[in-house]
Amino acid sequence: PAQYSLWQLTRYFLRLGTLGFGGPVALVGYMHRDLVERRGWIAEADYKEGIALAQIAPGPLAAQLAIYLGYVHYRVLGATAAGLSFVLPSFLMVLALGWAYQAFGGLPWMQAVFYGVGAAVIGIMAISAHKLATKNLKSDRLLWSIFAALALVTIVTQSEIAWLFIAAGLLVWLVRCRPRPPPGMLGAALPLLPAAADPGLLLQLTVFFAKAGAFVFGSGLAIVPFLYGGIVTEHHWLTDKQFVDAVAVAMITPGPVVITTGFIGYLVAGLPGACLAALATFLPCYLITVLAAPHFKKHGKRPGLMAFVDGITAAAIGAIAGSVVVLAQRSLADLPTALLAIAAAALLWRLKPLPEPIIVAAAALLGVALFPLTHHL
Numbered sequence: 001p002a003q004y005s006l007w008q009l010t011r012y013f014l015r016l017g018t019l020g021f022g023g024p025v026a027l028v029g030y031m032h033r034d035l036v037e038r039r040g041w042i043a044e045a046d047y048k049e050g051i052a053l054a055q056i057a058p059g060p061l062a063a064q065l066a067i068y069l070g071y072v073h074y075r076v077l078g079a080t081a082a083g084l085s086f087v088l089p090s091f092l093m094v095l096a097l098g099w100a101y102q103a104f105g106g107l108p109w110m111q112a113v114f115y116g117v118g119a120a121v122i123g124i125m126a127i128s129a130h131k132l133a134t135k136n137l138k139s140d141r142l143l144w145s146i147f148a149a150l151a152l153v154t155i156v157t158q159s160e161i162a163w164l165f166i167a168a169g170l171l172v173w174l175v176r177c178r179p180r181p182p183p184g185m186l187g188a189a190l191p192l193l194p195a196a197a198d199p200g201l202l203l204q205l206t207v208f209f210a211k212a213g214a215f216v217f218g219s220g221l222a223i224v225p226f227l228y229g230g231i232v233t234e235h236h237w238l239t240d241k242q243f244v245d246a247v248a249v250a251m252i253t254p255g256p257v258v259i260t261t262g263f264i265g266y267l268v269a270g271l272p273g274a275c276l277a278a279l280a281t282f283l284p285c286y287l288i289t290v291l292a293a294p295h296f297k298k299h300g301k302r303p304g305l306m307a308f309v310d311g312i313t314a315a316a317i318g319a320i321a322g323s324v325v326v327l328a329q330r331s332l333a334d335l336p337t338a339l340l341a342i343a344a345a346a347l348l349w350r351l352k353p354l355p356e357p358i359i360v361a362a363a364a365l366l367g368v369a370l371f372p373l374t375h376h377l
Helices: 005-020 021-036 044-056 061-104 109-137 139-158 161-178 185-192 199-215 220-234 240-252 257-299 302-333 335-352 357-375
Strands: none
Touching: 005 021, 005 061, 021 044, 021 061, 021 109, 021 240, 021 302, 044 061, 044 257, 044 302, 061 240, 061 257, 109 139, 109 240, 109 302, 109 335, 109 357, 139 161, 139 302, 161 185, 161 302, 199 220, 220 240, 220 257, 240 257, 302 335, 335 357
């Protein structure tokens, strides 16, 4: 039985969507810390199942996990409430920023704010990745090997390769369960393998962002190259500078990084474009999570599936750790930003009750003060 009300869960995700900085790496860490460790609302096994489902299914990682955790005790109603309350605050923020961006011809102040916030976020993400690894992998050498391999692959390729998560799950399943298929099973299975805009513009936007939500795996780090290829290179909806500004908006606002699709939709086609872009991005992952969740709940305790989930979890945490390095290479441009990241990580390490929004706010103020000095403006 649930130890919390649906309203308590909705209120928690409203707060996380309003104050949760750091992108998917930090957000999934906050959910584990708050819902599993501190409140005890969600069991460790349910959290791990949610992480595994979010990794093997397409769509934004943090939003999918929020939807799944809402489903655990309150089924479809809980999934809907968690998903909407998590996404809505950041969607309203990017709408306001989109209006300001067009009204005032860009947001130069974002560079100064992101200079500090981006560095602090790296420290927050590093601590979150460390906690996830030590909590889930424990002393299992196989899981740590998968973690290291996926971290390295993510650093080298600067992307998250979805099929490696599934391969990791299969590897742990094979090692732990040593399955023996019945004679003739493989031969029988092989034949089954398969040899405000202008309404037209709104339709194009909807189709494109639906593809982004349905076919891009992993976190915001993985969806950015896909968005760039379609928005800038193929359709020419935005310039390079506008796209970089859109990514910056996603990083300086709380909630899921993928909410930048609402900002992009606003720049391309106003309020209708923003609503359709955000809806098309998040609807596929909502439907996939709700449809798949009952099967995860029903079969999640089987040894074979538990081994598969452990492998995917190790791969996911490895990719998360690798993405911290990738983002650090982009955000830590000089000595002040490197020191800010180290300071944020050290504060979270030593002062565990310290809320992350306080660190983010302080980093934003430092960024505004230091950016003109370091960039000679």
